[in-house]
Amino acid sequence: MLIHLPLISRAAFAGAALSMVGFAASAEALSSTFSFRVVEVTEDGQEQLAERGTVRPGEIIHYQLSHENTTTDAMAGIVIAAPVPQGVTLTLGGETTSVKAVFEVQAELDPEQEGLEWSTLPAMRMVADADGTLNEEPLPEAEIASVRWTFSEPLNAGETAFNTYRVRVD
Known part of the structure; x- marks a missing residue:
């Protein structure tokens, strides 16, 4: 079965979010781009990122978000969030950042609280037994709905931050 990447990618891009705390300028001051590639493994075991229009179940998609501060001032309190679209599962360990940041995942972690909660890794969740x-217990990758990076330091004027994460096609 082949799955067309634009469907998965549009869902991820549409859900990518940005928030800035303590910065007077609007989100337009941060120029953002989103791209994706399919992870292919060569015969000698090396990874390469390929541009393809389709994927098969079990293949890995590598998402990259870049954010450039287009202002003349440093931007503090930046939080970059992106979804884990339906039809894929987050691959923990595939997330990176080019700036110092705290990485978190979002999922249902506590059945006594309504909605999704954020957690750093390793993420744990509460599960009710029969009584x-x-x-x-450890949070299964398949339960993760979103990811986010909270920048630990301001993004300087003209600087670009890169964040990546990977998902496996279900």
């Missing part, structure tokens, strides 16, 4: 007792 209703809550037990903590």
Whole structure:
């Protein structure tokens, strides 16, 4: 079965979000781009990123978000968030950042709280057993709905930050 990448990629791009805390300028002050490639492994075991229009179940998509500060001032409090689209599962360990940042995942972590919560890694969730007792267990990758990076330092004028993450096609 072949899956057309534009469908998965449009979903991810449409859901990518940006927030800035403590900065007076609008989000337009941060020029953002989004790209994706399919991870292919060569015969000698080396990874290469390929531009393709389709993927097969089990293949890995490498998403890259770049954000350039187009102002003349440093921007503090930047948070970059991106979804894990339906039809794919986050591949933990495939996330990177070019700037110092805290990486978090979003999922249902506590059945006693409504909605999704954010957690750093390793993420744990509470699960009720048959008698209703809550037990903590590692969060399965398949349960992760979104990812985000909270920049630890301001993004200087003219500087570009790169964030990547990978998903496996279900």
